[in-house]
Amino acid sequence: MKHFIVTKLVPVILMLMLAALAIAAAGCNGDVTSTDKTVVAVTLLPQAGFVEAVGGDKVEVVVMVPPGASPHTYEVTPEQMVQLSKAKMYAKVGSGVEFELAWLDNLIGVNQDMLVVDCSKGINLIASEDPDEPGLDPHIWLSVKNAKIMVQNICDGLVQVDAANKDYYEANCSSYLAQLTELDNDIETALEGMTNRSFIVFHPAFGYFAKDYNLTQIGIEQEGKEPNADYLVRLINEARAKDIKVVFISPQYSTVSAESVANEIGGEVVIIDPLAKDYITNMRAIEAAMRQAMQ
Numbered sequence: 291m292k293h294f295i296v297t298k299l300v301p302v303i304l305m306l307m308l309a310a311l312a313i314a315a316a317g318c319n320g321d322v323t324s325t326d327k328t329v330v331a332v333t334l335l336p337q338a339g340f341v342e343a344v345g346g347d348k349v350e351v352v353v354m355v356p357p358g359a360s361p362h363t364y365e366v367t368p369e370q371m372v373q374l375s376k377a378k379m380y381a382k383v384g385s386g387v388e389f390e391l392a393w394l395d396n397l398i399g400v401n402q403d404m405l406v407v408d409c410s411k412g413i414n415l416i417a418s419e420d421p422d423e424p425g426l427d428p429h430i431w432l433s434v435k436n437a438k439i440m441v442q443n444i445c446d447g448l449v450q451v452d453a454a455n456k457d458y459y460e461a462n463c464s465s466y467l468a469q470l471t472e473l474d475n476d477i478e479t480a481l482e483g484m485t486n487r488s489f490i491v492f493h494p495a496f497g498y499f500a501k502d503y504n505l506t507q508i509g510i511e512q513e514g515k516e517p518n519a520d521y522l523v524r525l526i527n528e529a530r531a532k533d534i535k536v537v538f539i540s541p542q543y544s545t546v547s548a549e550s551v552a553n554e555i556g557g558e559v560v561i562i563d564p565l566a567k568d569y570i571t572n573m574r575a576i577e578a579a580m581r582q583a584m585q
């Protein structure tokens with residue numbers, strides 16, 4: 291009798307184990323079919339942080355440009371297209387980042403029912419200082435003031451696709467906006483007293499940051515590539531004249547010319563990340579690095 295029960299139970303246990311494995315495997319692949327959460331796709335990691343801050347445990351976020359990749363060169367994978375077909379909402383940056391990502395139109399074509407939220411709605415774009423990105427500067431999220439507008443746009447989108455959780459989203463949104471206001475004030479105060487207000491960065495992604503806090507960004511990159519010798523000489527002279535001792539680089543870009551500029555001015559190369567997911571922690575780290583560099 292005892293044996294009989296065990297024998298009958300074995301296939302049931304096996305099936306349960308297989309089911310558990312299947313769910314675990316789906317989780318590992320980032321598959322989002324097995325969730326009842328609202329699936330939201332975003333272009334960049336900082337936006338994923340915004341969606342999670344507002345959406346909490348009601349959302350599942352899919353990020354198109356993975357950690358370490360540059361939005362200027364990244365190409366989406368077939369797996370990401372499948373994930374995107376399940377999204378209820380796509381939060382695009384909307385400031386020109388996606389024009390470089392030629393695949394965004396295809397992504398939206400995969401899922402016609404998806405609400406496309408333009409995070410840049412209501413943000414004043416400034417001129418790009420990067421010859422690789424002529425026209426308007428796409429790096430809007432590196433202004434905390436802009437980030438607040440992006441978060442509000444994301445919240446409005448979530449309320450539209452999942453009205454049942456409106457109160458939850460709006461409560462999370464206002465508490466996150468309060469944290470961003472505090473962050474903005476703290477950075478402003480921290481950088482206020484600096485007399486040297488210029489910084490050098492390889493990929494000039496910090497134009498909005500510079501504008502907010504009355505700093506001057508000097509980019510190294512030219513047309514998305516290492517600069518020519520003439521430009522480097524001018525840059526090094528300017529750096530010496532302004533007593534600049536730090537050259538910032540981003541983890542997504544090469545460092546060859548940044549290192550040679552740093553050597554020439556007797557300074558050092560310091561990494562700041564324009565694309566980290568934990569926005570508030572990262573912006574505080576950027577502020578600290580800038581304050582140190584401009585002392």
Ligand SMILES: [Zn+2]
Nearest residue numbers: 362429493495
């Ligand atoms: Zn860029």
